[in-house]
Amino acid sequence: MPSAAERTRTLVQSTCSATLVVPGTEGARPDQLAPDARTVSADGEVFLLFPAGSPPVRAATHARADELPAVLELTDVAPVAVPHRIRGRARISGRLTCAPGIAAPGHMMLRLEVGEVYVDDLWGDEVVDPDDFAHARPDPLAAYETELLQHLAAAHDEQVRSLSTLLGHRAGDGPHAVRRVVPLALDRFGLRVRCRDAAGASFDARFDFPEPVRDIQGLRRSMHTLFEAAAHD
Known part of the structure; x- marks a missing residue:
């Protein structure tokens, strides 16, 4: 399974929603606290791009040295329609400073020096060591996950539904038999x-690949193997 550090790093560098909570910006609109871009440096610092006149930039500009605490809150929502669509949340807290000279005119890059990291997602909740976060790498499929899950749901519904044959007794029977299977999350593992039954009850199931996937070509092979297993079960 992906480590908590890898999962958090993936969320930071994905397209999930993000909000920067900074003292003195309580009256700001949510969109004013959402960075235009975000990335992580080699030593684990989080860089956040904001318009030059945004509330977080004003707060960081007027702060003394590195005395401005801040929290980056991330919310991961499933890109397909499923019950309970929030797949995870992460919170990264630390000290915020300006990093002038990096961003294009009209923008400012803010640097978040990571102090504490916490993730609560489909795998569970865990405190992440900042050093582990710094050394982790985002999942190689993260940039494609949204498109791939939406494609599976729209164009391969029957094949995804066939995965219920691999669930054994968990597939249920009668009114508790699995009626719908929706792709929820995808990673290199x-x-x-x-899954939902006729009564509306739902549960999650996970199908591991034979080996970790490195790229799209490897994913195609792994998905083909998975659907073949379901077709012949």
């Missing part, structure tokens, strides 16, 4: 789906 496997595919997670959300």
